[in-house]
Amino acid sequence: MRYAMAVDTRKCVGCSDCVVACQTENKVPIGFCRDWVVEVMDGTYPQLEMEIRSERCNHCENAPCVRCCPTGASHFVEGGIVMVEHSQCIGCGACIASCPYDARYPHPDGYVDKCTFCEHRIKNGLTPACTAVCPTKCLYFGDLDDPNSDVSVVLKKRKYKTLIPEAGTSPQLYFLI
Amino acid sequence: MVSRRDFIRISALGAGAIAVGAGAFKVVKALSSPEEVKKLVVDLRRTPTYCEVCFWKCAGWVYKTSEGKIWKIIGNDDDQHCNGRFCPRGTGGVGMYYDEDRLKTPLIRVEERGKQVFREATWDEALDLIAGKMKKLSADYGPETMALFTHGSGSTYFTTLLKAFGTANIAEPSYAQCRGPRDEAFMATFGEEAYSPEITDIRDTKCLVLIGSHIGENMHNGQVQEMSDAIDKGATIITVDPRFSTAAGKSKFWLPIKPSTDIALLLAWIHEIIYNEYYDRKYVEKYCMGFDQLKAYVSEFTPEWAYAITTIKPDLIRKTAKEMADASPAVIVHPGRHVTWYGDDTQRIRAVAILNALLGSWGRRGGFYRPSKFALPASAIPAFKAPAKSWQDLFPGKYPLASSPVSNALIDASVPENNPAYPIKGWFVNGTNLIFTIPNQANTLKAIQNLELLVVVDTMPMEITGWADVVLPECTYLERYDTLRAAPHRKPAIALRMPATEPLYDTKSDYTIARDLSKKLNLADYFPFEKQEEMLDAQLKKAGSSLEEMQRIGVKTFEREADDLYFSDNEDVEFSTDSGKIELFSAYFEGAGFDPIPKYTPHEEPTEGYYRLIYGRAPMHTFSRTANNPNLTDLMDENTVWINPMVAKEWGLKPDQYIWLKNQNDIISDFPIKVRVTERIRWDSVYMVHGFGHAEKKLKRCFGRGVSDTQLITNVLVDPIMGGTGMRSNFVTFVTEKTEEEAAL
Numbered sequence A: 001m002r003y004a005m006a007v008d009t010r011k012c013v014g015c016s017d018c019v020v021a022c023q024t025e026n027k028v029p030i031g032f033c034r035d036w037v038v039e040v041m042d043g044t045y046p047q048l049e050m051e052i053r054s055e056r057c058n059h060c061e062n063a064p065c066v067r068c069c070p071t072g073a074s075h076f077v078e079g080g081i082v083m084v085e086h087s088q089c090i091g092c093g094a095c096i097a098s099c100p101y102d103a104r105y106p107h108p109d110g111y112v113d114k115c116t117f118c119e120h121r122i123k124n125g126l127t128p129a130c131t132a133v134c135p136t137k138c139l140y141f142g143d144l145d146d147p148n149s150d151v152s153v154v155l156k157k158r159k160y161k162t163l164i165p166e167a168g169t170s171p172q173l174y175f176l177i
Numbered sequence B: 001m002v003s004r005r006d007f008i009r010i011s012a013l014g015a016g017a018i019a020v021g022a023g024a025f026k027v028v029k030a031l032s033s034p035e036e037v038k039k040l041v042v043d044l045r046r047t048p049t050y051c052e053v054c055f056w057k058c059a060g061w062v063y064k065t066s067e068g069k070i071w072k073i074i075g076n077d078d079d080q081h082c083n084g085r086f087c088p089r090g091t092g093g094v095g096m097y098y099d100e101d102r103l104k105t106p107l108i109r110v111e112e113r114g115k116q117v118f119r120e121a122t123w124d125e126a127l128d129l130i131a132g133k134m135k136k137l138s139a140d141y142g143p144e145t146m147a148l149f150t151h152g153s154g155s156t157y158f159t160t161l162l163k164a165f166g167t168a169n170i171a172e173p174s175y176a177q178c179r180g181p182r183d184e185a186f187m188a189t190f191g192e193e194a195y196s197p198e199i200t201d202i203r204d205t206k207c208l209v210l211i212g213s214h215i216g217e218n219m220h221n222g223q224v225q226e227m228s229d230a231i232d233k234g235a236t237i238i239t240v241d242p243r244f245s246t247a248a249g250k251s252k253f254w255l256p257i258k259p260s261t262d263i264a265l266l267l268a269w270i271h272e273i274i275y276n277e278y279y280d281r282k283y284v285e286k287y288c289m290g291f292d293q294l295k296a297y298v299s300e301f302t303p304e305w306a307y308a309i310t311t312i313k314p315d316l317i318r319k320t321a322k323e324m325a326d327a328s329p330a331v332i333v334h335p336g337r338h339v340t341w342y343g344d345d346t347q348r349i350r351a352v353a354i355l356n357a358l359l360g361s362w363g364r365r366g367g368f369y370r371p372s373k374f375a376l377p378a379s380a381i382p383a384f385k386a387p388a389k390s391w392q393d394l395f396p397g398k399y400p401l402a403s404s405p406v407s408n409a410l411i412d413a414s415v416p417e418n419n420p421a422y423p424i425k426g427w428f429v430n431g432t433n434l435i436f437t438i439p440n441q442a443n444t445l446k447a448i449q450n451l452e453l454l455v456v457v458d459t460m461p462m463e464i465t466g467w468a469d470v471v472l473p474e475c476t477y478l479e480r481y482d483t484l485r486a487a488p489h490r491k492p493a494i495a496l497r498m499p500a501t502e503p504l505y506d507t508k509s510d511y512t513i514a515r516d517l518s519k520k521l522n523l524a525d526y527f528p529f530e531k532q533e534e535m536l537d538a539q540l541k542k543a544g545s546s547l548e549e550m551q552r553i554g555v556k557t558f559e560r561e562a563d564d565l566y567f568s569d570n571e572d573v574e575f576s577t578d579s580g581k582i583e584l585f586s587a588y589f590e591g592a593g594f595d596p597i598p599k600y601t602p603h604e605e606p607t608e609g610y611y612r613l614i615y616g617r618a619p620m621h622t623f624s625r626t627a628n629n630p631n632l633t634d635l636m637d638e639n640t641v642w643i644n645p646m647v648a649k650e651w652g653l654k655p656d657q658y659i660w661l662k663n664q665n666d667i668i669s670d671f672p673i674k675v676r677v678t679e680r681i682r683w684d685s686v687y688m689v690h691g692f693g694h695a696e697k698k699l700k701r702c703f704g705r706g707v708s709d710t711q712l713i714t715n716v717l718v719d720p721i722m723g724g725t726g727m728r729s730n731f732v733t734f735v736t737e738k739t740e741e742e743a744a745l
């Protein structure tokens, strides 16, 4: 099993519903977030192009955050999801510094937190909160090992890219272009 | 081509910024216990609601934590308005409930040691005071002296109350400050309005034309979802906007029009479609009248003619006209929603309606569908007495074709110098922050000074509450029942809102407030049910459901009576216009002294050093009402002023610098606003999101953040047809430092 997410940049409108839905679902304290939206503009008026995308932890196959964690709090679980065991996290912040995507934040309760692909939901057959709420249905989630999963199907059909592939982390967040 | 690059995290709340300085990261508190983490585990107790954060009224479920605290709101899968997905504002609706700045108890204005202050009051005291004053006003001036300004679900009850009291001066600013011109234009053309939610069949369209409509930034949920479906299916989007909107970024064609010239573009498109015989001949012959007059009228309006006015290249006008024709009848020239721009707005939307008629899109798949609405059985209340004087009597002859009361006319009538036929002395204001809603704030404040009673019902201490004699705190939609939602859609449906929890603080539902006040005004017959749930149950039983069933399912959708979502082939359709046809030429308008076919008139342009002020929406906020919502301010807590890089360079403005804006009448913004230097805006305009720049200190989170566009809108172009307030003819310049004099203003 290999969980992954695809983000359709042609449909994402940058509304940040994914952000607020994640915050309420996961009780992320106000002032922090596990996912966020990026807008990239190219060109000069009126020859313009814009890409909008929703970003989060890439659940990297080769995750520097897991490697550098001194206590083992950052770890992999089934399906390649990178998790932080709050009770083992000493809040040293090494993982925050190691992540090329700025995907982690220091939770005010003293541990480091980040996207879990809503592991508590997918265990119950639901999709992650961001995916479930997105009004434009531009987020696709599923198991790459299952050729019929939403994410496998859309990745077969469309061109895509990953972010900072040169970091060698083997990210599992795909951006449809 | 890549010469500039802006990189902006729209909602980078901390994670990015803090990560950079990871060395400074400190352990703040002890680790949370596994028990605390467990609280995230779902407790499936849920109650149905429909959202009140905007007018789309999506139905959903309120979930609570195992301790019974409101946790999250999720869309109802069976709801046509949202298809199980709320927009960010609806998802963040929890913040309305948790906002600690909410109004908590009734307040009465009193004089204490020469200073006016609010004192806390009981409901009984507050309502007694209101009822006493209303009776006195009625005795002194007649009941028509009371006006109601209202928005949202509370409208129903306060409208009943005020009608029973004897006044028809009941205005929703959503008419004259927003969608009124559109509705009048569509009524005049098709005999029907564009409805809310709009009856645009976007999911099946092949071509969507947006004229200033920024779908995706306005999060009118169903239509954002359907635009995305249309993108998936390969539909063409054509966006006309001086700003590179989000929708423009998804469009095959973006027409960066010179602001205020849209009618010229529309006339050129009509010209192209007629003279290239692109129009749907069969449809036009069968359903429309006035084609020959229209054809003769537009003969000169070539793309070349329009180019000189709009700055849109003739070739692009031709190509886009062809694109629409190729998609016809599955094409939508979107009627828009907030259309009060230049004072000739009804005529602009008439041109939109005419274009749709030529393309045969009205009543066709991928164009406009025929809505169906569930007919709710009404509860038996006495008939309203016809008021002795109507709102039209205030200013005879003005706005002859307005089909709803014009809020700005009621405000004008509250200023004695304007010589209204009779005085307006009392206002009841519910769910609308008039200070931010109505342009020309000085005029509104003048009207307020002349009132003998101002009652405000709201959840938040909005600016308007500061002027009230009595403030009544309503509970949020999450804490109350309301009338059933029965909006027009593809299928008739009803949705229930019920309280997820008891009202916080000493707040009450609008129904309770209106009912209690009705007793004190001897009008209790109009509220025959002591509890709203009894009324709902009785109503639902008549409709073949019950309160119990609706509490379980939230939304009930019915089948249409007939299979008539679209016109069938050759169907004989009787349109509700004077002629029974779609009116390309409007004798109705002509008879009232207006152009029967829309005419392009040039509008004022910015002078040297000034830029046209354009405003719009952000997806995470609704008007000014969400500006203090903790969840939504977390996504966006101030607006910025978008300035083209060339202009910024000329003025030496740097990104993120704070500046003040000054308009053509020397009004300087109360607060400074952050500069956003971006290629996304034309050089002759600036742009900002509406709803920021709150001056009420009690709104702690949003006080002084950003600039209020309304404050800078002092030049108002009123639509003579229906009274809409055109607000896009204001020009601002930049002030980098306030002089002492200016600061004192």
Ligand code: SF4
Binding pocket: A011, A012, A013, A014, A015, A016, A017, A018, A019, A037, A053, A054, A133, A134, A135, A136, A137, A138, A139
């Ligand atoms: S909810 Fe969807 S459309 Fe909105 S920003 Fe997130 S990914 Fe984009």
Ligand code: SF4
Binding pocket: A056, A057, A058, A059, A060, A063, A064, A065, A066, A082, A098, A099, A100, A101, A102, A103, A104, A114, A169
């Ligand atoms: S994105 Fe960052 S936090 Fe997530 S797995 Fe990769 S390195 Fe770790």
Ligand code: SF4
Binding pocket: B051, B052, B053, B054, B055, B056, B057, B058, B082, B086, B087, B088, B089, B090, B091, B219, B220, B221, B222, B622
């Ligand atoms: S569109 Fe958003 S704010 Fe409006 S009713 Fe729906 S969920 Fe609520």
